[in-house]
Amino acid sequence: MRLHHLISLANLDRDCISRLLDRAEHMRVDSHHGTRRLDLLTGRTVLNLFFEPSTRTRTSFELAALRLGANVVNFDIARSSTNKGETLLDTLHTLEAMHLDAIVVRHRETGTPEFMVRHAMSGVSIVNAGDGNHAHPTQGLLDALTIRQHHPDLATLKVTICGDILHSRVARSDIHALTTLGVRELRLCGPQSLLPAPTEVPGCILVEDFDAAIENVDVVIMLRLQKERMAATLLPDEAAYFEHFGLDTRRLSRAAPGCLVMHPGPINRGIEIAPEVADGAQSRILEQVGNGVFVRMAVLAEVLGR
Numbered sequence: 001m002r003l004h005h006l007i008s009l010a011n012l013d014r015d016c017i018s019r020l021l022d023r024a025e026h027m028r029v030d031s032h033h034g035t036r037r038l039d040l041l042t043g044r045t046v047l048n049l050f051f052e053p054s055t056r057t058r059t060s061f062e063l064a065a066l067r068l069g070a071n072v073v074n075f076d077i078a079r080s081s082t083n084k085g086e087t088l089l090d091t092l093h094t095l096e097a098m099h100l101d102a103i104v105v106r107h108r109e110t111g112t113p114e115f116m117v118r119h120a121m122s123g124v125s126i127v128n129a130g131d132g133n134h135a136h137p138t139q140g141l142l143d144a145l146t147i148r149q150h151h152p153d154l155a156t157l158k159v160t161i162c163g164d165i166l167h168s169r170v171a172r173s174d175i176h177a178l179t180t181l182g183v184r185e186l187r188l189c190g191p192q193s194l195l196p197a198p199t200e201v202p203g204c205i206l207v208e209d210f211d212a213a214i215e216n217v218d219v220v221i222m223l224r225l226q227k228e229r230m231a232a233t234l235l236p237d238e239a240a241y242f243e244h245f246g247l248d249t250r251r252l253s254r255a256a257p258g259c260l261v262m263h264p265g266p267i268n269r270g271i272e273i274a275p276e277v278a279d280g281a282q283s284r285i286l287e288q289v290g291n292g293v294f295v296r297m298a299v300l301a302e303v304l305g306r
């Protein structure tokens, strides 16, 4: 069944996630790695509504829409009536009155995309580009795609996600994608204060010691400390954090040979990852960015029914 919105990966089954990843691969091939435009969404209009900063996600949604032949409008929050006190509901209905086909939304509040789905009146598709610490479904998909390109059989893989899991919507979407696709083992590592409750992440192994968590894994996904979502009391000392949870060459040597090093970005060099690892031969960080465009092309084509 075709998706009309994409809010989270939590309710998508393995076939649906695999179909979206296959579709992203086709977008890559058919668009000649993004150099040829596909006219699947000619005449459609996609609006980017980003209430939080973004470099990769916003740009790649824009490129994805343009490469499918759609029109794109980037809503400028700083100059909008949001600053004059307009509610989200009034903003939504105002934008809908201008006949949009899809709204890509990022918001600091968990649940905003879902709220928009419930209140939209025009049949517009809503795509979540990250809500609070809840979900970032296209990041989950592009991370799974990047892993699958290197390891077609996910059932053999051990994966560690390390860092500020508690505040990370990326971690939540990665967990949904990777467990649904059946990875062999998924370890979550971080200081205890930044780990979720075990009941929130069934099937995952929680580990506080990064040296143990990285032992023999095929993929390590590093996360940024989400200071903007953190109570001051949770803020770790950055030097101590790097010592315990930073990925450097010594730690990476404990992983399986050729272990993929991933990070959703933006990276904080020297806080969660050493520059020589971020820029090293095992780093897949820029491949993730490139895959982001194909995944977003697949998602827009899916929700807009082409």
Ligand code: NCD
Pocket (backbone or CB within 6 Å): 056, 057, 130, 136, 139, 169, 170, 223, 224, 226, 264, 265, 266
């Ligand atoms: C992430 C986000 O905004 O959730 N960035 C991204 O979309 N690639 C992760 C982060 O901000 O640390």
